Amino acid sequence: MNMTWTSIQPILIPVIVVGGLGMAFGVLLAWFAKKFAIKFDPAIEKIESVLPGVNCGACGFPGCSALAEAIVRGDAPIDSCPVGGTRTWQEIGRVLGKEVSVRETRKAVLICQGGNEVATTQAIYRGVADCRAATVYGVSFKACHYGCLGLGSCQRICPFEAIRMDETTGLPVIIGSRCTGCGRCVKECPRSVLTLLPARDLVVVACTSPDTARSVKAVCRKGCIKCQLCVKVCPVKAISFPDGKIRIDRKICTLCGLCVDKCPTGCIVRNIRNSVPAEASSSVPVPAVPVEVEEPMR
Ligand code: SF4
Ligand code: SF4
Numbered sequence: 001m002n003m004t005w006t007s008i009q010p011i012l013i014p015v016i017v018v019g020g021l022g023m024a025f026g027v028l029l030a031w032f033a034k035k036f037a038i039k040f041d042p043a044i045e046k047i048e049s050v051l052p053g054v055n056c057g058a059c060g061f062p063g064c065s066a067l068a069e070a071i072v073r074g075d076a077p078i079d080s081c082p083v084g085g086t087r088t089w090q091e092i093g094r095v096l097g098k099e100v101s102v103r104e105t106r107k108a109v110l111i112c113q114g115g116n117e118v119a120t121t122q123a124i125y126r127g128v129a130d131c132r133a134a135t136v137y138g139v140s141f142k143a144c145h146y147g148c149l150g151l152g153s154c155q156r157i158c159p160f161e162a163i164r165m166d167e168t169t170g171l172p173v174i175i176g177s178r179c180t181g182c183g184r185c186v187k188e189c190p191r192s193v194l195t196l197l198p199a200r201d202l203v204v205v206a207c208t209s210p211d212t213a214r215s216v217k218a219v220c221r222k223g224c225i226k227c228q229l230c231v232k233v234c235p236v237k238a239i240s241f242p243d244g245k246i247r248i249d250r251k252i253c254t255l256c257g258l259c260v261d262k263c264p265t266g267c268i269v270r271n272i273r274n275s276v277p278a279e280a281s282s283s284v285p286v287p288a289v290p291v292e293v294e295e296p297m298r
Contacts (some may be wrong), residue, residue, distance in 0.1 A: 043095055044068045046128035050091040052083045056159045058182035071096075079103065083180040107179040108162070108186060109272055111206050112193040113222040114147035115169030120219045127215040135190045143219035146209040148172070148193045154185035201255055203248055204272040210244045224267045 048068040055063035060081040061070055069074035070281070071092060078100050079089040083139045086102050093100035103236075125141035127134055131153040134141070142149060150170040155163040162178035163185060165171070176199070193208055205224060209216055213225035224246055231239045239259060246268075248259075260270045266269035 013288050021101075026275055037242045041072050043072050044097045047071055047092050048075060050084070050088055050095070053081060053089070053178075054159055056083060056184060058082050058180075058184060082106070085180070104200070105213040106181040107176055107199045108174045108181065108183070108194050109146065109197045109202075109204060110172055110174060110193060111195055111272075112146075112148040112171070112191070112209055113206050113267065113269070114142070114144055114220045115150065115166070115171040118221050119144050119223075132188075144192060144209060144216075144223065146193070146207075146211075147220060147223075148191060153188050153190075154194055157188040157245050158185050159184060178220050198250070200248065203253055203255060203257065203260060203268060203270050205246045205267060206272060207247060207267040208245070211294075213297055222265050222267050225265055226236045227264060229262045229264065230268055233258045233262040 009167055027278070044065075045068075047264055051064040051068060053064050057063070059076065059082070060069045061067040061076065061080075064081075067076060067080055070077060071080065078092045078096065078098060081088055085105050089100045089102070120143035122143040123141040125134060129151045131149045131151045134149055134151055140149070148171055150165070150172075152172065154167045154172050155165050159182065160178050160180055161174045162175045164175065166173050172194075178184050181196055181199070183196055186192075191208075197204065207216075207220075207222070207224040209220070209223050211223075213227065216225050217224035226241065226244070226246070228241050228246075231241055235256065235258065236252050236254055238249045238254075240247050240249070255270070257270050260268050
């Protein structure tokens with residue numbers, strides 16, 4: 001069979017055109033791939049593998065992966081993950097070949113003792129059992145405007161189930177062995193009665209009210225009445241009263257406990273950190289549903 005140009009032309013031309021286009025696109029794709037290639041640093045993967053992987057957001061990044069990238073880029077310090085703690089920071093330091101200064105591990109502490117039978121409840125609350133919702137209009141069913149509301153928002157936000165609500169006091173209890181110091185509860189609490197403190201023996205003023213003695217006494221039996229007896233009794237002058245609130249300088253405090261004994265309302269507490277073993281804590285989940293406070297207490 002005789003193959004002439006005229007007979008193969010209808011097949012050859014499309015093959016040449018398609019082949020040419022294919023090559024052109026191939027070259028273009030290769031150029032794009034090179035130009036916009038994402039450079040992957042193996043250190044990111046290594047750092048991610050030493051991070052806890054809980055994606056709790058305590059570091060301020062959307063997850064462990066984002067934090068690993070930020071650390072490698074130099075946009076976040078090596079000790080950004082409060083959950084991982086010293087061991088994790090040292091591992092990251094090893095990956096990056098950098099020295100890591102060790103800082104104290106911190107855990108959540110409740111600085112209020114105004115639970116049931118201690119603080120006055122002045123109204124019946126029928127709203128959603130959420131501490132933020134309960135403070136939207138600045139209205140408080142608790143007579144103290146600074147104390148814990150006891151609606152358990154901190155318990156629900158904790159990614160590590162390190163908080164339980166105590167049935168008797170109505171206050172949150174931090175389970176020290178589970179708390180990682182991520183600080184989610186601290187950010188969640190609208191009353192700022194949760195704080196992160198070094199995980200060691202401490203003496204703490206468990207009241208944040210700036211109110212006068214008369215106002216405090218009217219609403220809580222364990223509030224700070226600013227009598228300043230603690231300031232006077234402290235042998236090393238670790239306690240001061242600079243801005244309407246009692247402050248304890250932890251660098252000076254020797255944990256002698258004299259202020260704890262002297263405080264007439266018992267609002268200075270030693271070893272406030274409640275290290276309830278996880279297994280011994282009967283967690284009482286507080287549902288986010290409307291609740292009623294039936295009996296206003298006086
Ligand atoms: S500590 Fe704060 S968040 Fe938790 S129950 Fe009390 S007011 Fe609510
Ligand atoms: S108790 Fe607070 S700081 Fe501790 S793990 Fe839970 S949310 Fe984080």
